[in-house]
Amino acid sequence: MSNPLIDNPNQTPDFQAVKPEHFLPAIDAAYDESMAIVDEIKNCDDLPTFENTIEPLEKTSRAMSRIFSIYGAFYSNKSSKAIEELYQPLSRKAQKLTKEIFQDDALAARFKSVYDARDTLGLDDEQIRVLQELYGEFEESGTLLSPADREELNTVDEAMIDFCAQYKSNLAASTNQQAFIVSQAETAGIPEDTLASMEENFAQAIAGISAGAKDADKEFYEELSDEVKQHLQTAGNAKGYLFVPERLAIDTLLGIAEDRGFREKIFNALNNTGTEAPYTNEAPIRLLQEYRQKRVEILNRGRPQNEQYKDYTDYALSKTMAGSLAAVEALFDEIEAPLLKRFEEEIQTLTEFAAENGQNDPLEPWDVPFWTERYKKETWGYDSKELSEYLEVGNVIEGFIDHASELFNIRFEENKNYSTISDDVRAFDIYDDKGGYIGILHMDLFARTGKRGGAWATTYQSATDGKPVISAMNCNLPKPAAGKPALVDPVQVTTFFHEAGHSLNMLLGTRSRYPILHGTSAHASDFTEQQAMVQERWAFEREVLKRYAKHYKTGAAVPDALIEAKLESESFMADRQPLLIIQNARRDFLFHSTNPSRYRNTADIHEKAKLDSPVADMIRPYPLTRFDHLFSSPQSSYAAGYYSYLWADTCAADLFSFFKDSSLYDTARGVALREFYADGCARTTHETFNRFAGRAPSTSAFRKEYGIDTPAAHSSEPDNKPKPS
Ligand SMILES: [Zn+2]
Incomplete structure (x- = not known):
């Protein structure tokens, strides 16, 4: 049987030719290919060196991730029962490979002899980073554990794939239910x-x-x-x-x-998604919680006494830019109270406004967005529906391309020859200013059956073995009927710029000669969300909006008065978003810090993690039973990591302030920001940030954006106060 996943590994994926039955044989072939590399390293008679041990080791996961990336495209964008059912066997095979490699004592011994001598081998910074990444893989896989503990770890890891599979399939069915x-x-x-x-x-x-x-x-x-x-x-x-x-x-x-x-x-x-029989997610997430804690307990057995993780939250945060729960709590402490105070006042305003306009019942959370829109219209004359008439999806795409081209000095060229996951997808070749090839961007923007909800970006193909990087950005815009315009609302435009920002990171972040350090692969989400969140900030800047927002019927440029109304009304209820993140993050942290024996149910966690405010219910936090960020994979980087969106938002505000305070398309700053993206994971998160900003991150720009820049904060602290870490 010909198999497009095996036959032409060096061609760009032919999505139209791939069928569900191609994946299992392809994953077996990828497994064998990787194991052949492992054997070669082990059979090498020479003393271990970076070249004969680390470089081939860095390549061992490539074949597998290639198949997984394509499977991911089907799973998320074109799913079916047949595709869903492959999640378990494919994940198990990938896990088996990881264990085969990183629990191999002979291989570990060769690795260790290079790792231990790293300071004497004349390695450069990137090579040291590669060693650190791989060391982490060995540790995660249980190399430092006794054979019995390893066995236990393997059982835990295998079970977690099943719980995730159960969670995902319940979620999909429950959404329809x-x-x-x-x-x-x-x-x-x-x-x-x-x-x-x-x-x-x-x-x-x-x-x-x-x-x-x-x-x-x-x-x-x-x-x-x-x-x-x-x-x-x-x-x-x-x-x-x-x-x-x-x-x-x-x-x-x-x-x-x-x-x-x-x-x-x-x-x-x-x-209610994930809460009603027969698709309730209470059981799978309880088990995931218990097994995540168990996993950390087992890993602790291989660590010195003074380096033990307290719980899953502590373990997860040890790998992030924030570094510890204390650092995140310090950020929350700094901004939560002033945001909450303003939110309470705004809810009061809305309650009165709704009553004046005929709603006699008390305000409920499902009323808040509705009355916010009305209030903005009456107070500032801002109507998001009116603005949407200037935001036809084609114009938004053009607008983003125009913006990114100028900011990063790159060029987009649409290419209709690529095979894509759906006919809705538009694909672009991207070049640098000297005509050098950067990679391919797929834009899959419309909702359809078989595509999961929300918005996300991913890598379909890594820049390895001479192949170009392919990134895909995905949204769920309602698809208009034939011949009708696709009008996008302002929130969706922000989402578009966000996901496109992730894709730019994946496309540009290939500076390192070691793909293990490309894009977003090795850094935690409190860093990798920054490249996305900083892009959002250009979308509604006056001069940017004026370039791309054209009326869908007349082609007229967006009127100045409408832009002004948008900007003036922007801060009203803006605090709801960071508060939602704090509320979600508290649920996430509490869930992942709770002793499994004391864990009763999700309602209990929801109640205990609630914000301390009479209007806490007006924020719509995610119920744990459908909190996809936390449970989409056994070791999702957003598990005990949801706070990332706030941490990254403060850093993104900081990055953007360098443009906002001078020029939105300042050439030198644009070059520096492109470097920030190009770094991928080749440096530590703090190094990459400091190289751009010349200092550690500050929350000052964020506080200014959200209008909580209290005079006290100014007088008692220097402007560039670094975040505690
Ligand atoms: Zn994101």
């Missing part, structure tokens, strides 16, 4: 393209009823609730709307849907 029929009356205020998506969901569900239905449609129908199924069966061929949580940007919808009952329903549908 929470879907509900939307009546005509409930659609007030919802834009056409969103309605079109809901109509498509409905049609897909109806299609799933018939005997000859496609598998994907049948599976979708099967997972719907009995209530929805009954409705569909009596609906016949009629049209209708079916709301599926995760397939749409909920916050956007909460801001514009006029029917209060509908808002409450979408809010609850999201909250």
Whole structure:
């Protein structure tokens, strides 16, 4: 059987030719290829050197990650039951390879002899970083443990793959289970393209009823609730709307849907995902919690007494830029109280405003985005729907390309010849200012069946063995009906710039000659979110917006008054986002610090980790049962790491302030920022940051952006106060 995953390993992936049945043989072939390298290192008769041991060792995971990256594209962007079912066997095989390599005592001995002599071998900084990364792999894999402890670690690791698989499959099914029929009356205020998506969901569900239905449609129908199924069966061929949580940007919808009952329903549908039988996630995440703690306990057995991890949170933070829970707590302490104080005042304002405008019932969390929009319109004349008319997706893409080209002195050229995961995807070749080839960017922007919710960026192919890096950025914009414009709301534009920022990091971050140090691979998310979050900040700058925001019908440039209204109203309720991150992070930390014997259920954690404020409920934190960041893989870098979004946001504000305070496209700063991206993981996070800023990160720009730049903070501390770490 020909297999596109095996036959042409050096060609760009042919997504159209890959079928689910290709993955298992391909992963076996990748396994053998890697083990052949391992044997070669072990059979080498010469004394271990960096060249004959470390360099080949660095290559051992390449074949496997190549297959996994392509599998990831299918899993996230074009999934099906057949693809979902491959998660377990593929993950197990990858784990087996890691253990085979990093628990091999003969190999470890060769590695150790180079590692121990590292200061005498004349190695450069990058080679030292490679050694440190690999040392971490050996330690993580249990090399320092006794054979019995290793065995226990392997059992724990294997079980965690199963718990994650269970979590993921529950989440996918539960998302469909929470879907509900939307009546005509409930659609007030919802834009056409969103309605079109809901109509498509409905049609897909109806299609799933018939005997000859496609598998994907049948599976979708099967997972719907009995209530929805009954409705569909009596609906016949009629049209209708079916709301599926995760397939749409909920916050956007909460801001514009006029029917209060509908808002409450979408809010609850999201909250209840993963909580109802037969798809409840309480059990798999409880087990993950217990096994993560167990894993740390086992690793501790190989560590000296004074270097023991206290719990999973302590372990996870030891690998980050923040470095410790104390450093994160110090950041929270600095900004939480002033943000919360302002948020409480804003909620009071909104409560009064809603009452004046006819809502007599108390304000609920599903009302907050809606009344915020109204309040901004009445107070500053700002209407996000009006601005959306200037944000057609093609213009936004052009706008981003224009911005990134100028900032980094690079060039994008659309290339329609690449095979892509869906016909919706647009692919671009990227070149540097001297015509040198940088890599390929895939943009997959629209929601569809089989694509997971949210937005993310990933690497489809690493820059190894002469191949170009391929990065993909993914959003879930509602796909407009044929011939209609795809209007994007401002929040989605920010998300677009964010994910594109991650992709730029993956594309540009290949400076090191060792791919293990490329892109985002070796650094924690409190650093790798910075490259994404700093890009967001250009999106709505006056001069940038004026370049790309053109009316979808008339082509007219966005009026100055609308830009001013947007900028003036921006800070109202802006504090909700960092507070949401703090609230989510507290849940995450408490969950990962709790002794398993004292862990009762998620509701208990939610209650104990609640922000100390009467309006805490007005923030929509993520329920643990659908907190994908934490459970998408056994050792997700966001587990005990959700705080990263806040840590990185303060650093990104700091990075951006160098432009904001001089010129948005300052040439020298642009070069320096490109270097920041180009570093990838070739230096430590602090080194890369300091090289750009000339000092450690400061929260001062963040406090200024969020309007919590209290006079006290100014008078008692120098402007460039470094963050405690
Ligand atoms: Zn991100």
